[in-house]
Amino acid sequence: MSIDWAALGSVFGISLVVTVALVGLFTLGIVGLSRQERAAAQGGSAALAVTGAYACFAACTAAVAYGIYLIVA
């Protein structure tokens, strides 16, 4: 009986890294947007935070697109 430990190991590693990275990025995006929300409430703006936030969301969208590509392909 041959158990494909390499495949199992890579599923584990990749899932772990991708999940944590995605959730981390997305959270950073949310942090950026809520900083902007606070700044706007005080009449200021937080251009850097917003740019960063959208960059994070763009990366997440790319990951979702890649996920759909994996399903379709």
Add this chain to the structure above:
Amino acid sequence: MESFSLILAIVVVTALAFDFTNGFHDTANAMATTISTGALKPKVAVAMSAVLNLVGAFLSVEVANTISKGLVDETGIRPEVIFAALVGAILWNLLTWLVGLPSSSSHALMGGLIGAAVASAGIGAVNGDVLVTKVLLPAIAAPIVAGVAALLATRMTYSLGRKADGKASAKGYRAGQIASAGLVSLAHGTNDAQKTMGIITLALIAGGSLAPDSDPPVWVILSAGLAIALGTYLGGWRIIRTMGRGLTDLQPQQGFAAQTSAATVILASSHLGFSLSTTHSVSGAVMGAGLGRKGGVVRWSTATRMFVAWGLTLPAAALVAALAEWVCRAGDWGTALVAVFLVASSFAIWRISRREVVDHTNVVDTEEPGSDEPAGVVTTAMAAVSPPPAGVTEDLAATVPAPAATADPKAPSATTTV
């Protein structure tokens, strides 16, 4: 399609019925977290999941083409064997739905195939190595992988997002959950609808109305996609409640982390050739997310019952399928007997489920059917229901006159299941 015998028609209808149970059994995988955290209204969530399942069913026929190969030796398999396998799988799906426990529909189907093949061709018909590498190991690995990933992701999102609040944060987590739940739905459509297509195609080949090695015909793809979408839309609210509320209490952050982890694990595993069960991954992810929040708890009593159900899935479905195959072998009346038994017991399970209705109106209620109460209900239901898979089938021959007499009132259940 000219040689479309009666048994073949029965197999196709039963396969679609299985697809339907598969749909409402697995709605929870995609939508339980989204519904329980309030990101989507229950009805909207199941509708979205149904549409994505339907779309997924049309995306490819890869899985359908591989389903028949590997686990059992398909040469000399008869439509009756496939019918018996489906009977085992459907009954187990309905029973676990009744007690509200998430369990793998794929395992039920595999168990059914194994049991029927063993009863038909002896123990040599099953490939033991494949059983361990494709069923046992993934069943243990999936919840661990998804659970650890969700746990770390939850920790991460809570510590990073300490400063996130207000509308932006609520909207963000909501969008994130919807996106990852959508991915899980789509993946489910491509995987599970195709399993049914594979089964129907296998039956058509076994019955001689399709040439070996042919792709599933369009009507098979269409009907399998519709059956799973319809099942998904009706929603297995009992299982959704267990997964979204029973295992742990989820906040939006946790729901997002859990669903992202599940989607990643499912896609990574199927892409890397080490397929993990959707149900096991999502359950593991939900528990991991429960442990990841400070003060979060996992209700281990519910989790234990779920693990027991996972362990029983394959042998129970196999046992029912083996008995069904044994009865089927008695000839046409045997097959008819099994068909009547299937319809009668499905109807009985549905009747029992009406005693305590769980639907989209009360699926997220925590007050009245709180964390303790459903536990009691589930325990008693489990205790009351667990024996039947073996017991009921054993006195099948003895009890058949009664269900046969009530054949007419069963018609509504037949239409809903098919």
